Each structure stands twice: as structure tokens, then as C-alpha cells.
Amino acid sequence: MKVDPTRPLIVQSDLSVLLETHHPEFESVRGVLSRFADLIKSPEHLHMYRITPLSLWNATAAGMPIEQMSACLQQHAKFGVPSSVLSGIRKYANRYGILRMEDVGNELYLVSDDTVVLKEIRAHDSLKKYLEDTRGERAIAISPAYRGVLKQELIKLGYPVEDLAAYRSGEFLPIQLRDEETIEEPFQLRDYQKSAVDAFHRIGEGGSGVLVLPCGAGKTVIGIAAMARCNCATLILTSNVTSVKQWKREILSKTGLKEDQVGEYNGTTKDVRPVTIATYQILTHRGNKKDDFAHMRLFSEREWGLIIYDEVHLLPAPVFRATADIQATRRLGLTATLIREDGREEDVFSLVGPKKFDMAWKELESQGWIAKVTCQEVRVHLSEGDRDLYGASGARQQFRIAGENTGKQQVIDHLLRLHVDEPTLIIGQYIDQLEQISSHTGAPMISGSMAYEQREELYDQFKKGQLPLLIVSKVANFAVDLPDAAVAIQVSGSYGSRQEEAQRLGRILRPKSSGANAAVFYSIISEDTKEQDFAMKRQLFLVEQGYEYRITRWSSETKDRKGEQHEI
Template sequence: MAYRPENPLIVQSNHELLLEVDNPRYEAARNELARFAELVKSPEHVHTYRITPLSLWNGASAGLTAQDVLETLEEFSKFDVPFGVQQSIQDTMRRYGLVKLVAPSGVRAGRAGVRGRRGAGRGSGREVDYLILESADRSILEEIAHHPRLRPYLVERLDATRLAVDARWRGHVKQVLVHIGYPVEDLAGYVEGAPLPIRLRATTRAGRPFGLRDYQQEAVRAFWMEGSERGGNGVIVLPCGAGKTIVGLGVMEKASTQTLILSTNVTAVRQWKAELLDKTTLEEDQIGEYTGEAKEIRPVTIATYQILTHRGPEDTDYPHFALFNSRDWGLVIYDEVHLLPADVFRITSEIQARRRLGLTATLVREDGREADVFSLIGPKRYDVPWRDLEKSQWIATAECFEIRVPLDESLRLSYAVAEDREKFRIASENPAKLPLVKALVEHHRDQQVLVIGQYLSQLEEVARLLEAPIITGRTPNAERESLYGDFKAGRLKTLVVSKVANFAVDLPDASVAIQISGTFGSRQEEAQRLGRILRPKAGDNVARFYSVITQDTSEQRFAAKRQLFLTEQGYRYAIYTGDRAMSLLAAGQELSADGEAVSLSFSAAGSRSGRGRARA
């Protein structure tokens, strides 16, 4: 067996990859591994990745071959890649596209409407449109034809290499196939939708020059694929602040069709509308808002996930699902697709004849439904590492700090006897955090500072301490927009916000975020909160992200898990004790991202992996 000690990687037979952080080739290896493997743990010296079928299929959808993957592993590995791993990678990646879904010759993709209830029409005996599942491998088609989960969607066996499936269940067929290990390549095409000429402006309505950046153009091309049936569905992954909305506008220009845009909240809906009016040729009467406050259905309609999944006390189904049939949409855009509600997956499975674009900063879903995003929205079409955009100054340079404060003496007994969930809340709301938060805000008094938290009572206390306004889920939209406007204009320097500001809030001048509590170990939330401050800045173009946590508690363990995604992107957290941070701030000194930076992990067993090199 060959041994190459200069390399940073060990490939294990269980499909885990161990990557040495202190190796000169670490960064190059990490960038390559991110294309086809998932980061699992990131203690300070060795990071653990795992190769999974879904990670390999996303790589395959982006053009990687099994040979590309194996060459990368051989290039960086200390030892030979185990033969079983080689075989598994080849077999798994070979499965992508082994089964294809096509339309009968000369036939459109099929009905794209949404029924009121799942199962309506199945087995009714009436004539239905059909699509064809085909594979050159007869044994695979035989296996699929006899699988009990697929049988309800079959119409008939056409021949040895083709099955007819009910076109109404196109999405359900794809879900089944990805779960049994045969990710289908959907080539059945799309309905074009009602035409709507859309052009991007060379100069915005506000009078600024405008054009897509090079990576935004690449993202549009990767999704659109010249309008062929091989494109038109999938997910674009870009960091917050990198212009995912602009990519959406670029795709809309390509499609030039009536478009339904789904987003997270009313603020995000209005930001989409503002961008459309500023940067495209669309007029105001062509853009509708479909939210709890307005029900406008126009050629471009922007709706919230909340209104789609809203049901009254007497509703047996979702009354607003009718929006999907209200126009001849040719394109559906899912903003923040990692937050797509489970109920919207059901609708999405039934509109597979529409082009579908997902936009997100992270494919991580806390409910584990990444496979449904893959099969129903589409595979990852484009991804660019955050640090690459940072180096090109398209997003701000981020410095991340974790500051650990002791649990307040008055809470030690309550914490000791509490249940696990209550332990986390006690640690999160630790009043010992408050002096540090005040010192950080005072230190950055000339900058735009967001203080972000989870618990309303804690946020209200912080707002009183800082004499700063607060935005929560209870804040009326008009008041939210007024406060956001004051913050963006610089009239307001500090804003206290709940998790309503995690998503799709455009605050370009925010340069400091202080996180005082979060949602357990949510990796996606950590990414979104850092993203609030990543838009390019004047001057040094540096953003600072502080996470204030209670040491030696469950909050510290969950914080390590939260930081996992950002570690994958190449960020490290500098660790400080509360006393050390306070002494530096009192002396007017900056906390340094150098020298004390460590990577963190939260192991599967829940134990802390290393305490790093934090100063006492």
C-alpha cells in the first residue's frame, strides 16, 4: 500500500473521510471535497466528511464523474483509496440518470394542475396523460416495475425498456425513485407558460449601472441550459449577500413567462418587488403581492409560504393552494428553499411540468428532507464557496467569534435539575450575557449593529438595556419596514431582532451581528444570521459575527453543531472567555480573529470535541 505522508486525507472503508486541518494542502482538499461529500464533524485538528448517495448525485448533476471523484481522493489521500469505496462511488454515480423520464413523442409534458386532495382521480378508469420511464438496463426496469411504492403510479408496461406512468404523479414517481436508489433524470420537458416579456435593465430605475456578475451569469446558464429539458429545474446555492435574487431575475429574463415567486415573509416579498421594479422592464401593475395583507394575482405574483400553508378552523385542505392554478405559470421560484414547508412539497410534486428554481445559501435542512428538494425542485445546479466570493470582495470578509460567559450563580441549581429543553433555554437566557452585549454594542457604536436572539423576553430586556428598538413576529409590517428603513439609512445604529430577521432581509450596511441565543443546533440558522452582515462594505469590507454563549452547558454543545456549516465554508471561530473579551473591550482593543481561532464540533454522541486554544 502506498503511503504519502505529505497528503492531508485518509479515506476509510465506511465512506468517512478524515482531513487534517494543519496540513498545507488542507484548503485545496476542502474545496474539492465540498463538491461531493458532507462535513460531519470539525474539531480543531481533523475534520470528518462522509460520502453519501445524495452528495454524489448532486456532484454528478453538476458534471462530476466517478473518475473525477476518485482522482480527487487519490490526489489528496495518504493511503490508497479502499477498493470497496471505489466500487461504491462508481456504482452510486452510475445510477444518476440510469433511469430517464421522457414524454411520448410529440406529446406535451402533461397536466400541471394541482388538485384539492392528494389521490384525487387515481384509479378512476378515465383516460390520463402518461410519461415514459425508460432504462437501457432491463433488470433495473424490472426491479422498478415490481417495487410496491411505484406500482400505484404505473399505467402499463410498454416493452422491455419502457414503463408508462401517470403524468399527474410525475413528482411522486421521482420521489420514490430517489428513495430506492435510482435518481431519475427528468427529460419530460415543461409547459412554456403564458408569455411575459422581461428584460434586465442596463441602468436601474434608480440611475445606477447594472449587470449580472460573472458568477451570477454562470449560475443562470447552469440552471437554464439553453432552455433544454436538461435544465429548467434545480437549486442555486450562493451565500447571503451574493445576489441570489439577481440570479432569479436573470432566470426570469431567460424564461420570459408568467412567474410565481414564493418567499419567507412580507418583508422579503416587498424586497423582491422592489428589485423587480428597479432592475427589470416590468411595470408595477404586472407584479402582485399575495400575502396576509393583500391578495393580488398578476403576471408576476410573489407569495409567502405562510399564506400558502394557512388553513382556517373549518378548512379540510389548503384554500390558497389554488394560487398554483390561478395563472399559466411557466416558472416557479422558491426563495430560501431550505425552509420550504413540508406541505408545499406536496404541491411541488404535482407541478413538475413547470420550471422550478430553488435559491438558498445552504442545502442543509433541519428536517432531513434534502432528498425531496433534490427530486422535486431539482439537483444542485451551481454552488460557489463563500470564501471564493470573499476573496473577490463580492461579499465582506467575515470574522467569527464565540465568547463564553459563565452561568449566573442564581441559575446554577435551576439548570442542574431542569429537563434538557429547559436547560437550553436557561443557558440561552443567562443574564451574565447582558454586560458583554452592552460592551460589544458600545465598542461598535459607529457601526450598524444587529443583536439577534430567539427568546422574546430576553430580546425585550436587551432592547431596554441598549435603548434600542426591537423587531419580533408581533411587530406590524409597517413598523418593521420603517425601522429597517431607518437602519439602512444610518439613522438607527442598533437594532434588536428576533428570528424574523434571519431570512431575506436586505440590510446592506449591517457590519456587526451579536447572536445572544439561537434555535438549538440549527446549522442553517447560523449561516443565515452571518449572511445578514455579508454584503460588501465601504472601507475595510470586514463583517464581525459574535456568538455569546454560556460555557459548560448544553448551549455550548449546540453552538458547536450550529457552527458546522460555516466551518465547511472555511470559517473558524476565535474563542474568548467573557472576562478576556471584556478586558480587551474596556481597553478599546479589537478581538482578534488570529491566533485564537479554532474549529469546533459536536460529536454524534453529544460530547464536546476539544476545547481549542482559547485564552483564560
């Protein structure tokens, strides 16, 4: 092995990789490494990545050659790359495509050029009920009804299936994107948005998969452009009623579809049209645990040609089961992060599709398509009363006490003075805490119990600049379009949810219409508590995207001078 201590990487035989954060090549190496490895830990000097089979399969499916992965490690490793790592990368990355699903005549086959692998598959007792007769040495007939569940079972055995079988066309629906000649405000796809749609809809490559882009990058627009490529009846599943309304507004403004062609399906409206937008909540609603999911019939209400899963990282377990049954329908997943808190990333890969496109957040920032964000964690001591209660409580209650630390109010007041003229969101987990902040600041609070119309009115006032400060619960984590929000103050969160951290940052990522295209994301943390431990996990996603995360400690003597560096 060639030794060069000036290089930034240490590659270990267990497929973990350490990257020096202060190395001059840190940014360029991180950009390539993060495409095929997952960030596990992010201490100040060394970031730790892990190469996994799934990270390699997603990279391969997105078009990254094995040679590029190996070259990244070999060119930048201090002490060389263990041969076991290079062979492991080849072994796992090459497994994507060993097994394929293809149509042959009127039958669906599981196909492989590796006859040994097919024999292994055939011998697994857990797979026998899904397999029919062999078709020569290189194919096994399978029932179309098992197309999804067989892919799930095979990936568990370490064999991701490349699904090249045909998709039904669905009900024909001409969808024309509006252009400069048809609307007053020109609508044109950005170059990266075109690339994302092309990646999803490559000719001859099926047309199902996941596109990963940051909040504010126009995932809704990309979904609409994909609809226009397919020209078919489309079912769109998203996270909440606010998102349903936003999808409908965007579809009507950017296509030639009419109002009566786009329906909403949620708790109050159940209108099935050629394009129907539904919430995950309504699909999984039932009277009690013994009842069936009555609204799952929406999947068969029309001959859908495309199903779009917005915020696919939130896909509920019952919808996974329904998705396994509709593998002949094209599927598009949209998300800012493939991270799932339940660990079901493999099911997203198998049932919705592999990652087909991934756009680096910092690259979009450098091009001005999203705001330039500064991330800062402010650590504050527990108040005296909270400290006594914290010491006498169990672990779960300690986390909540730390989250609701009354000492955070001083920090909030300070930050509001620093950003007095900027549109600001205060985001939190606990309703009692948010109500106290609302009472203290005089700003309105939005929660899940508030009527939709009232929420929309407050959002509209915020957008128009009539309301400079808005306090929001986790209901605003997803699909809330507040483009001018320039400051976010996170006062409490859901344990170590990297997913939530990404979504909350997304509230301020949209490009600003005036002034500097910049925003600030604050996270107020109770020092030396359970909350601080979980905060380190939450930050992983932001660090992975290239954001610097400054940590400061709150002092009551801090001066109200904007931009001042506080003592660390």
C-alpha cells in the same frame, strides 16, 4: 495501497473522510472535497466528512465528474483509498441518469438503457400503481399526474431520476432586463450570476433545479435573470412579507415590467398578476387542522411557466405535496444552504430539482463580492442565580436557561463598546431576553408581532445610519436587506440549527459601501451547558464554508481594547 503520511486525508471504508485542518493543502482539498461530501464534525485538528448517495447525486447533477471525485481522494489520502470506497462512488454517482423521464410523442415514459433496473422497478409492489404498460424493454409509460410522486418513491429506493420531460411554456410574458442605456444606475449580471442562470437554463436539459449561493451574492437578481430567460408568467414563493416587498422592488427596478404586472399575495393583499410574489405562510394557512389549504389554489390561478422557491430549504411539507403535482412547470430553488432541519433534502432534489450550481463563500469573499467575516464564539459562565436554576431543570428548560443567561449582558456591553461606531445587530431567539436587552441598551427591538410598516421604518433608519444598533428576533433570519450591518451579536438560537447559523451570518455578508469590506459575527454561549453542545453543531456550516471560528472565554477583567485576543 501507497502510504504517504505527509498527505492530508484519511479515507475510511465506511465512506467517511478525515481532513487535517493544519495541513498546508487544507483549503484547496477542502474546496474540492466539500463538493461531493458533507461535513459531519469539525473538531480543531481533524474535520470529518461523509460521502453519501445524495451528496454524490448533487455533485453529479452539478457537473462534477466521477473521475474528479476519485482523483481528489487518491491524490491526497495518507494510506490510499479502499477499493470499496472507489467502487461505492462509482456505483452511486452512476445511478443518477440510469432512470430518466422523457416525452415520447404524447406520452410520458420512464426510460433506462439498463433493462435489469427497469425490471426491478417493475417488480416493486409500492410502484405498480404509478406505472402503466411497458414500451419495449427500455421504457415504461407513466401518467403525468404521477411524475413527482414517482420520483420521490424512486429516490427512496436509491434511484434518482433525471427528469428530461418537457415543461409547459406557460403564459407568455416578455421580461426585458434593464441595461446601461435604460437606467441611470447600470445593472449588469456578475460573471458567477450569469453562470448560475446558465446552469439552471441549459438548453435541452429541462430547466429545473437548485442554485446554492451565500446571502449577499444576489440570489434575487439571479432569479430575475432566470425569469427574463423564460419570458413567462412567474410565481415566486418566499419566506415573509419583507421579502415579498424586496422582490417586488428589485423586479421593478431591474426589468421593464410595470407596477400593475407584479402582484403581492400575503395575509393582507391577494393580488394575482402575471408575476405574483407570495409567502409560504399564506399557502399553508388554514383555520384548523381539518380544513383544506385554501390558498394552494394559487398554483393554478394562472398558467405559470416558472415557479421560484426562494429560501428553498424552508419549503413547508404541504408545499412539497403541491409541488409534486406541478412537475410540468419549471421550478427554480434558491438557497444559501441545502441543509434542512427536517431531513427532507431528497424531496428538494426530486420535486424542485437537483443542485445545478454551487458557489463557494470564500471564493466570493476573495473577489470582494461579499464581506470578509471573522467568526468568534464567546463563552461565558452561567450567572449564580441561573446556575442554581439550571441544575434543577430538565434538558429542554436547561437549554433555554443557558440561552437567556443574564451573564451575557456584560459581554454584550463589552462588544458594543468595542464596535461603538459600527452598525450592529443583536439577534436572538427569546423575546423576553431581547426585550431586556432593548431596555438595557435603549435600542429598538423588532419581532414578528410588530406591524410591517413599523419594521420597515426601523430597517430604513438602520440603513441610513440614523440607528446604529438594532435588536432583532428570528423574524430577521431571512431575506432582510441590511447591507451596511458590520457586526452581528447572536445571543441565543434554535438548538443546533446549521441552517439558522448560515442565515444569521448572512445578515452581515453584503459588501460594505465604505471602508474595509469586513464584518464580525459573535456568538455568545453559556459555557459547559446544553447550549455549548448545540453550538458545535451550528458551527459546522460555517466551518464547511471555510470560516475560522475562534473560541474565547469571557472574563470580567477583559480590557476594552478593540481587536484584543482574549485568553482561551
